[in-house]
Amino acid sequence: MARGHHDVGGLPGAGPIDQTEYQLSDWEVLADAVNQALGAKGIKRTDEMRRAREEMDSAAYRDMTYYERWIASIEAILIEKNILTKDEIDRKLREFDAKWGEP
């Protein structure tokens, strides 16, 4: 075992923290809402979301932004709990892509 990709506190070379204000995108606000709703319904807990992020592929984790990690964690937990299947999620994504994606 080694230190997990999420557990970077105190590692040298990270540089200063960017403290400028960040304007959330609509999808990021929606990601937060979905997360809150799933929590309120007792479908998932914060600790499960953390564990899902820790179990991700390390390269993928590092490439993702904060809310991308949230979305990926939600997807993993919903699949794990047999609430959605990967096929259902992928099918819906293709529908959205056909409707609103780049031509």
Place this chain on the structure above:
Amino acid sequence: MGRTLNAEVGKFKPGDRVTVKFEDRPGHLRTPWYIRGKTGWIERVHGEFLNPESLAYGRDGLPKKTLYLVAFNQSDIWGRTNNADKLLVDIYEHWLDPAGN
């Protein structure tokens, strides 16, 4: 929320010196790497909480674990600093040993 705020629980009391276990095992570990193996003191007893290392896998989080606010000298954590500030970390009892053991 599964929490009991009660300072009259747990085996450590404020002021007790404690060393964080240097454990590394599979699973969701609630204690950050940089503080493992370090020695500090109990600043406050938060109370008993469901165990997040169990909740992380959809289990019930029982038995509850006592959570402490543990203080460390910054210089003991990072070295080469004259910073007199304390570093405060929430740590569960099963991660702590009495200092010196």
